[in-house]
Amino acid sequence: MLYGPDRVFYAGLLGRPRKRTSGALMLYASMDGMLELTVEGEPTRTVEAAVVMPNTMHSVSSDRLSVACVLIEPETIERAALAQLAATAAATPEAELAGRIRTAYRAFRHRPARHDITPAEFDTVIFGAPLPQRRFDPRIARVLDEMRAQPGNVLPASHCAAAANLSVSRFLHLFKAETDVSFRALRAWKRARHLLNFANEAINMAHLALDIGYPDSTHFSHSIRRFYGLKPRAIFSGSRELDIFRNAAVPLEHHPPA
Missing domain, CATH: 1.10.10.60 (Homeodomain-like)
Incomplete structure (x- = not known):
């Protein structure tokens, strides 16, 4: 996991979470197989990748119990750019979006220095260019x-x-x-x-x-x-083997x- 105050990239165990309401923009992609995504007020969908807006109640599950997830803090991006990012991600074919996130995972995994990745570099790996800062x-x-x-x-x-x-x-x-x-x-x-x-x-x-x-x-x-x-204990028990690279x-x- 790449952990920073503005961006997080996580690839690992998903567990079986209940409904969640993240404060971040979430991009999900299956590592293998498909995901079951339920957004409040919408029918459950079987997806390979998806975007969920900040502060939106949802749940995601996978029979493979693994997921790749990108967290983007919404206040760090211009409002129009955030809306455009969400719209573009939602309109992108799922296989393409999932492939982009999996490719980013491999790029991050093989990068020699992972503690000094800036938000601009993070964005460039995943989206091709830095997201404009608010x-x-x-x-x-x-x-x-x-x-x-x-x-x-x-x-x-x-x-x-x-x-x-x-x-x-x-x-x-x-x-x-x-x-x-x-x-x-x-x-x-x-x-x-x-x-x-x-x-x-x-x-x-x-x-x-x-x-x-x-x-x-x-x-x-x-x-x-x-x-x-x-629960906190479930998060910790599923993260014992997780490598965390922290950015300032x-x-x-x-x-x-x-």
Whole structure:
């Protein structure tokens, strides 16, 4: 797995997850055989590859119990480019999209240096060119950079508002206007996403829950199941042999505040 704050490429065991609601744009491809995909409100489809929009409840399964998956953080891409990417992926023949993702897997696997892959390089391997980066009000960019760099830190809205010299209500309004998602929802997703950084480690679950910002194990388990459709222990048990290559955060661009 290539793990970074903006992109993730995973190839490995799928398990048998329940419904999940990822905060990222998801591109799925079977490693072998076909996948069963159910998106909320739509009939189940048998697919070789598929795209699922961010914050969309869905489930995916495979008799082969393996999958390749690309996670793209939506706030890192221009809105129009994100919509175009999703539309293009959905219109691409499944065999072609699956082949592109499998080819990317082989390219990443045989790359000598995998800890220094930038989002632009990641995008080029999969999509042929870097995806255009969204620019933010600098006050929001600073908050997003902190979320991405240290997602396990407790980050109250009141703290962010004060740092931006805004009221809490104005900060929350500006944050959603810039990112298209609420501060609370994005903070919850980044925290749950941070679990992937430790997925192949032998670690105490209760301690991990506290270390990445959850008040207790119950909240930890509930959040992980909501985002991944699996209990934390199931994720860890299926990731013991997983190689994880971690990439550092790249600061977001910003535009002058309105």
